Structure formats: structure tokens, C-alpha cells
Amino acid sequence: MQGLMMDRPLLISSLLQHAEVTHPHSEIVSRRCEGDIHRYTMKDAAARARKVANLLQRLNINDGDRIATLAWNNYRHFELYYGVSGYGAVLHTINPRLFAEQLVYIVNHAEDRYIFVDLTFVPLLEAILPHIGNVEGFIILCDEDKMPETKLPNAQCYETLLAAESDEFEWPEFDERKGASMCYTSGTTGNPKGVLYSHRSTCLHALSSVGEEVMGLSSSSCFLPVVPMFHVNAWGTPYSACITGAKQVFPGPGMDGASLWELIEAEKPDLLLGVPTVWLMLLNHMDSIGKKLESVKNVIIGGAAAPLQMIKDFDQKHDAFVVHAWGMTEMSPIGTINAYNGIMAALPEEERYQLQRKQGRPVFGVEIKICDDDGNELPRDGKTFGRLLVRGPWIVNGYYNNDDTSSFENGWFDTGDVATIDENSYMNIVDRSKDVIKSGGEWISSIDLENAAVGHPQLAECCVIGARHPKWDERPILLAVKNPEAEVDEASVLSYLEDKIAKWWMPDAVIFVESLPHTATGKLLKVDLRKDYENYLIDHGKA
Numbered sequence: 001m002q003g004l005m006m007d008r009p010l011l012i013s014s015l016l017q018h019a020e021v022t023h024p025h026s027e028i029v030s031r032r033c034e035g036d037i038h039r040y041t042m043k044d045a046a047a048r049a050r051k052v053a054n055l056l057q058r059l060n061i062n063d064g065d066r067i068a069t070l071a072w073n074n075y076r077h078f079e080l081y082y083g084v085s086g087y088g089a090v091l092h093t094i095n096p097r098l099f100a101e102q103l104v105y106i107v108n109h110a111e112d113r114y115i116f117v118d119l120t121f122v123p124l125l126e127a128i129l130p131h132i133g134n135v136e137g138f139i140i141l142c143d144e145d146k147m148p149e150t151k152l153p154n155a156q157c158y159e160t161l162l163a164a165e166s167d168e169f170e171w172p173e174f175d176e177r178k179g180a181s182m183c184y185t186s187g188t189t190g191n192p193k194g195v196l197y198s199h200r201s202t203c204l205h206a207l208s209s210v211g212e213e214v215m216g217l218s219s220s221s222c223f224l225p226v227v228p229m230f231h232v233n234a235w236g237t238p239y240s241a242c243i244t245g246a247k248q249v250f251p252g253p254g255m256d257g258a259s260l261w262e263l264i265e266a267e268k269p270d271l272l273l274g275v276p277t278v279w280l281m282l283l284n285h286m287d288s289i290g291k292k293l294e295s296v297k298n299v300i301i302g303g304a305a306a307p308l309q310m311i312k313d314f315d316q317k318h319d320a321f322v323v324h325a326w327g328m329t330e331m332s333p334i335g336t337i338n339a340y341n342g343i344m345a346a347l348p349e350e351e352r353y354q355l356q357r358k359q360g361r362p363v364f365g366v367e368i369k370i371c372d373d374d375g376n377e378l379p380r381d382g383k384t385f386g387r388l389l390v391r392g393p394w395i396v397n398g399y400y401n402n403d404d405t406s407s408f409e410n411g412w413f414d415t416g417d418v419a420t421i422d423e424n425s426y427m428n429i430v431d432r433s434k435d436v437i438k439s440g441g442e443w444i445s446s447i448d449l450e451n452a453a454v455g456h457p458q459l460a461e462c463c464v465i466g467a468r469h470p471k472w473d474e475r476p477i478l479l480a481v482k483n484p485e486a487e488v489d490e491a492s493v494l495s496y497l498e499d500k501i502a503k504w505w506m507p508d509a510v511i512f513v514e515s516l517p518h519t520a521t522g523k524l525l526k527v528d529l530r531k532d533y534e535n536y537l538i539d540h541g542k543a
Helices: 012-022 042-058 075-087 100-110 119-131 158-163 199-209 232-244 257-267 276-289 308-318 349-356 446-453 490-497 527-533
Strands: 027-031 037-041 066-070 090-093 112-118 137-141 155-157 179-184 194-198 222-225 247-250 271-274 298-301 321-327 334-338 367-371 386-391 412-421 427-432 437-439 442-444 459-469 473-482 509-512
Touching (some): 012 075, 012 199, 012 232, 027 042, 027 257, 042 075, 042 158, 066 100, 075 179, 075 247, 100 119, 100 179, 112 119, 155 158, 179 199, 179 232, 199 232, 222 257, 271 276, 427 446, 437 459, 446 473, 446 490, 459 527
Parallel strands (some): 066 090, 066 112, 112 137, 222 247, 473 509
Antiparallel strands (some): 179 194, 412 427, 459 473
16 A cells, blocks of 8 residues: 655755745855855845756757856855756766866766856866867856956856846756766776766755754754865755755855855854865964854864864864764765764763764665675674675766766665774774775774874874785885974874874884875875885885
């Protein structure tokens, strides 16, 4: 027997319709590329999203066509999120931090028909123009008087085009499993892979993310997403905002500490979202001016592990709670989150900090498990390492126009991470499977070792990789970037680590470098480092 319930499709346009009716006065504040601050309401955004849909119709965009964006977090990008997907096309958000050859690849692979581009990124497209000849036109996100001289063919002004369109448009209804948006991975090897989100997956992800155990959004919330809209949909927050009516504060290109503080001071957000490197800049700026983040209650950190000192600084200096989160492009992205709860409330402060370092527990809709190399599920004891597998209604089951099935295993997605899960379902990322160091049959977490080392007051950044060893197979070596004018040597680093890691985890060498390579999303890029340093211990007589 089936239930007697209406079968209404879960569509992205329905999120916007709900917001316009229920939260029409919800505010959206943006720093523009032009440098000024723009304000309007959810009702204004909904009207302009309908103008976008009418524009697409006039451009003869067909059902399922890919429309790309190359833009910061701002109100125009927000309009495109809804105008493109609501119309029935696929919004393809492009990460401008990718290498030029990767940008060329994904524009061509996605077969983007038009690209909507912020002023900042016009030169980026001009540089790769000879290699993306199939793009029919470029729409520059600016006012007519700011329209630049450009080599881009068929370049038109967004505001001029929108001014000519009606704000009346009937959003179409279609299968909720239809493709809505697309984001390419920033993988460290091979070409990026396209992840095609559906209307259904996006709506379910948004519904699951707003609760108190996740982001804790409500109509009285104000949040500042520094996590970019050009990568994994700003962790789904532009959709969550429509459900709750939370005020959105978009930083635009202002990602430095001073610019973020200016917005925080003016708009009083209670929630910040971003990666550790951004918050390090903000914390350093706050120290330099002697101010406190008075309005901020929670800081959601993902993309990389938050150092313990950062967790403490937010708490002790700013009364802000760090909420560790974990996910992937392939997961829309939220998988686990480490929100404050009764378990934490019962712990002494130092134990709570240690728990906060974990990536948290799965949100409703996501199942997780750890397995050995043969696919056998491993115990949830908080100690046993295993391959982390996930499944759920907003998790990928295949890549766009790509036959690679190596990450899919009996209905589960192999994340490529190595993790532990404890008896309370707290998950802790130990390493990427290709980065974990296997020394004498035991595993060493390069992530944990990096986080311990970067706590050294004279080190700016650390990277741990495995180097060949004739007895132990692999041993860890530490690559470190010094703070400006710092005086630090290998002995002082090793001394600093003595009471922070297991003795057998101690790096066999500390190598000081000028800089470290990163992926487009800010993660350490270890592929070439492993090749360059694989024989370091043997060559330098340390094996």
C-alpha cells in the first residue's frame, strides 16, 4: 500500500518562489567588483532571476544547455543560480583558480554555450580565448558604464540585457531528477571531472543543511559565505537561504582580513563559512587591530583540517565556536558536521577542543563506513583506519560524460580518504589514501603531523610526505615554510614536536622551502613533491 500524498517535484525554482512569498524582505548584501556595497531584497532577486530566464529564452537556450559562470560571491551570481537552473538549463560554475589548461578543458568538456563573467575574470577568459572557440558569447556582469574594452567576441553587458527583459516568467515544471548545476573537481591528477547535481539532490541537501545540528540557519540568522559560489555552490548556502530567509552577506572579491572585517563590523553576521587559510588572515587582522568578532557565534570550517590553535583562537579571543565540516564536490558537498551538542557540553575544555578537530557526524541523508582494501567493513572504535565510503541522495553515482567507475563500489562512493569512525559516529579524516605514510606496516597520518608542526610559532605552512626507506618502506619528511624573518632550524622543529606526536611518527628530516604548491581549492598539492623527494633520505644518507 502506498501513501496518499501529493507528488510535487522538488525544483530549485520552488526554493525561490517560497523565499519570495515567505521572506520577501530578507536582505542580500554584496561587495561588488566595482568596490561599492549593493543591497536589495529576496523579492528583488526573484524578479531579476525571472529576467535572467527571459534572457535565456531570447538567446535560444535549450533544455539542458550548459550556461557557465565565472564570478565571485555576489547578488548577480545568486540571480544566475536561480534564473539558469529554474529555466531548465544547467548552471556550470567555473573555478577561476584552476590552471589555464584545466579551464580550457572544462569549458569545452561541458560544451558551455555562454559564459557570464565578473569584471575581474575578463582577462582570464581573454587569455584562453583561442582554445574555447565553441562558446557563443560572453555576458559581463557589470553596469553599462563599467563595460570594459575586451577581445571577447559577442561580449554584452548583463545589466543592459536585463533592463530589456520582463520580470514576468512562469517557471516550468519538469522531472526533479533533471540536471540543475554542474561543478568540476579540482583533482590533483588527470583532467577535472564533472559532477552534475539534480534539482532533487540540491533541494534535499538544502533541507538537510539548515537544521540546528548542521548550519543552524533561521530567518533571524545572518551569514557570510567566504566559501566560493564557484566551487560546490558555496556549500549549498544560496539554496538554504531561500528556505530560511537568512540574511546573506556576499564578500565579492574582498577575501582579505581587512575587507572581511569591514563587512562583519557593518552587517553583524552570526555565521561565517570558509576554509582555514581565509580565517587565518582574518584572525591575524583582528590581532593587529585589537578588535573582537562580537556578532560571530559560529565559524564553519571545511576544505582542510582546522589547526587546533585556530579553534582555540576563535573560542578564547572571539567567543566563536568552530564547527568542523567535511564533504566533497561529489557530495554537494556536506557529508559530516561537528556542531555543538550535549556530548561536547559535558567535556572539559581541552577534551572539547580535541573533539572539535574531528570532521563530525553524518548529517541525515548521508551514510558513512570505513572498509579495508578487500571491502570488509571495519569497527567503529575511533582507532581503526579504513577507506571512507559514503552514499546518499545527494552523492554522485557517476561523472558527467566520463566512463571512470573506479570510485564506485556496490552502491557506495569511495572518497579516497582514510578515516576513523568512533562509537558516537564521529568521523576523523586521517589522510588521503594516496598521502597516508605506511611505515613498517603501520600508518602515519600526514594531516595530523602537518597540523602538529604548523603550530610552531615560526612556521607558516607545513607539508608531510613519505620518502622511501630501505628498512621501513616509507618514513615521513617535513617540508616547512618559515614565517618572514623567522630563525628556526630542524632541531627546534623536532624538539617542538616531541610531546605532540608518537615517537615513531617523528619526521626523519625537516626541509625548509620558500613555498608549497596548492590545488585550485587551496589544498596542498603533493604529487610532484612526492616525486621530487621520494629518494631524499637515501640520497642524503638519512636512511
